[in-house]
Structure formats: C-alpha cells, structure tokens
Amino acid sequence: xxxxxxxxxxxxxxxxxxxxxxxxxxxxxxxxxxxxxxxxxxxxxxxxxxxxxxxxxxxxxxxxxxxxxxxxxxxxx
Amino acid sequence: xxxxxxxxxxxxxxxxxxxxxxxxxxxxxxxxxxxxxxxxxxxxxxxxxxxxxxxxxxxxxxxxxxxxxxxxxxxxxxxxxxxxxxxxxxxxxxxxxxxxxxxxxxxxxxxxxxxxxxxxxxxxxxxxxxxxxxxxxxxxxxxxxxxxxxxxxxxxxxx
Numbered sequence: 001x002x003x004x005x006x007x008x009x010x011x012x013x014x015x016x017x018x019x020x021x022x023x024x025x026x027x028x029x030x031x032x033x034x035x036x037x038x039x040x041x042x043x044x045x046x047x048x049x050x051x052x053x054x055x056x057x058x059x060x061x062x063x064x065x066x067x068x069x070x071x072x073x074x075x076x077x
Numbered sequence: 078x079x080x081x082x083x084x085x086x087x088x089x090x091x092x093x094x095x096x097x098x099x100x101x102x103x104x105x106x107x108x109x110x111x112x113x114x115x116x117x118x119x120x121x122x123x124x125x126x127x128x129x130x131x132x133x134x135x136x137x138x139x140x141x142x143x144x145x146x147x148x149x150x151x152x153x154x155x156x157x158x159x160x161x162x163x164x165x166x167x168x169x170x171x172x173x174x175x176x177x178x179x180x181x182x183x184x185x186x187x188x189x190x191x192x193x194x195x196x197x198x199x200x201x202x203x204x205x206x207x208x209x210x211x212x213x214x215x216x217x218x219x220x221x222x223x224x225x226x227x228x229x230x231x232x233x234x235x236x
Contacts, residue, residue: 004136005206006217048225050204053139055225069136069204075220076133076140076164076205077117077176077196 001029002069007047010039020062026051027058029068047072084152087161088144090137095174100161104181109158113188115196117176119169123218129210131218133166133175136204140164143203147195155191157182162195164205175207 001016008014011033023029026049034041049056050069062068087103097116104112119131148160158181165175178195182188200221207218 002136004134004204005220009217046222048223050136050139050225053136053142055223057226057229060229069139071136071204071223072206072217073220073222074201074204075207075218076135076203077200 002067004069005072005075007040007043007070007072010043011037020064024061025058026056026060026062026068029062030058030070043072084148084159086148086159087163088141088148089163090135090140090144091163091165092167093165095163095165095177097174097177097179100163100177100179104159104161104179106158106181108183109181110183111185111188112179112181113185113192114180115176115178115192116174117196118174119171121171123209123211126211128171129212130171131169131175132208132210132215133164133169134206134208135164135166137166140203140205144199147198147202150198151180151191151195154194155182155187156184157187157191160191160195162199164199164203166205 001018003011003014023032048071049058050071051060052067087100101112101114120128122128144162151157151160161179163177169175178192180188180192202223208215209218
C-alpha cells in the first residue's frame with residue numbers, strides 16, 4: 001500500500017505491505033491506518049483510493065497482491 | 078482485420094528540463110495543418126506569497142497509465158494526429174516548464190479543443206502532486222480530488 005503527497009508526511013513513509021487478515025476492504029484498510037495514526041482520519045473525506053493503478057471505490061474488496069494507494073487531491077500541471 | 082492504429086504519441090514523466098522543440102517536431106506531419114501547444118511553467122507566487130521553487134512527485138506507474146488514457150480519449154473524441162504530453166518531476170525553479178503538451182491535427186479547432194481537454198483532464202485525474210516552497214516553509218498545493226467510483230457493483234449479500 002502506498003501513500004502520496006501530504007498523506008505520506010502524515011504516515012511517515014510511503015510504502016508498506018499488510019496481511020489480508022487485517023483488513024477486507026479499502027475502507028477497512030484506511031480505518032486500520034487511522035487507528036494507528038489518528039491524524040489520518042481527518043483526511044478521509046479528501047482522499048481517493050486506487051487499486052492496481054485504477055481509481056477504486058472504498059468498498060472494494062482486497063485481494064492478495066493488490067497494490068492499494070491513497071491519493072490526496074492531485075495538483076499536477 | 079485492420080491492425081490497431083498506432084498513434085506514436087509521446088507520453089512521459091521526466092526529471093530533466095523539458096525541451097519543447099523535439100516534441101513539437103514529433104507531432105508535426107505534412108498532412109496536418111495545425112499544432113496547438115500548452116506550456117505550463119512555475120509561477121513566481123502562490124496566493125500572493127513569493128514562491129522559491131516547487132517539488133513535484135507522482136505515483137509514476139498510475140500517472141503514466143492515466144496520461145495514456147487521456148491520449149487515447151483524445152484520439153477518440155477529436156480528429157487529431159499525434160499528441161505529446163510530458164510532465165516533469167522533482168525540483169523545479171521559477172519559470173521552468175512543468176508540463177508540455179503538443180497536439181497536431183488537420184484543422185485548428187480540433188487541436189485547440191484536444192489540447193485544452195488534455196491539460197484540464199491531466200490536472201484533475203493524473204496522480205501528480207506539487208509541494209510549494211516559500212521563505213517560511215512549504216505546503217502541498219491545493220488540488221482537485223479525482224472522481225472515483227462510489228461503490229463497486231456486486232451481488233446483494235445474503236440476508
């Protein structure tokens with residue numbers, strides 16, 4: 001799982017692997033991290049998630065080997 | 078069966094300065110009549126605060142995938158020939174080009190429309206972020222939250 005932009009600063013690193021037993025969906029994954037890093041919770045409404053480089057709904061179920069990323073508002077250009 | 082069209086677009090993320098001329102030459106073709114370019118470069122201020130420099134980062138694999146999607150969309154929507162879209166990452170000084178887009182087409186309207194669509198969509202959908210550095214600190218720039226699916230379609234759970 002990957003964190004970018006301001007989220008990376010909050011989490012303190014940008015990449016981590018996780019056991020699937022710990023979370024079943026992208027929503028649960030974010031919740032799990034928000035428990036560990038309470039500051040993360042306030043970013044929930046201004047984050048989108050992706051699964052394997054494609055924007056994904058929060059209820060997307062996790063599969064082994066998925067690459068999940070949490071993306072704050074983008075500001076390229 | 079007709080082979081798939083090969084557009085020979087240039088879609089890149091780079092860390093060195095962007096040289097627009099080779100990109101313009103790449104999209105230029107004798108049968109076309111128009112090229113529209115967009116040169117996005119680093120402003121010297123943000124919300125009236127003087128900027129020192131910017132630092133761009135990307136979710137590179139997804140950013141490239143999204144940039145390729147945009148190019149494919151452009152070919153679907155507009156009568157255009159070739160597209161070059163190059164975004165730079167890393168530290169950029171004031172005045173340096175962060176993104177350059179060139180679109181060639183037989184006629185100007187399609188080239189203008191496609192170029193506008195390309196930069197607007199890039200700014201909304203492509204996972205790239207910039208951090209603005211000021212005299213007294215740094216902030217991640219305000220951005221746009223890309224639209225994402227609201228919920229995955231799936232069978233109703235058994236109750």
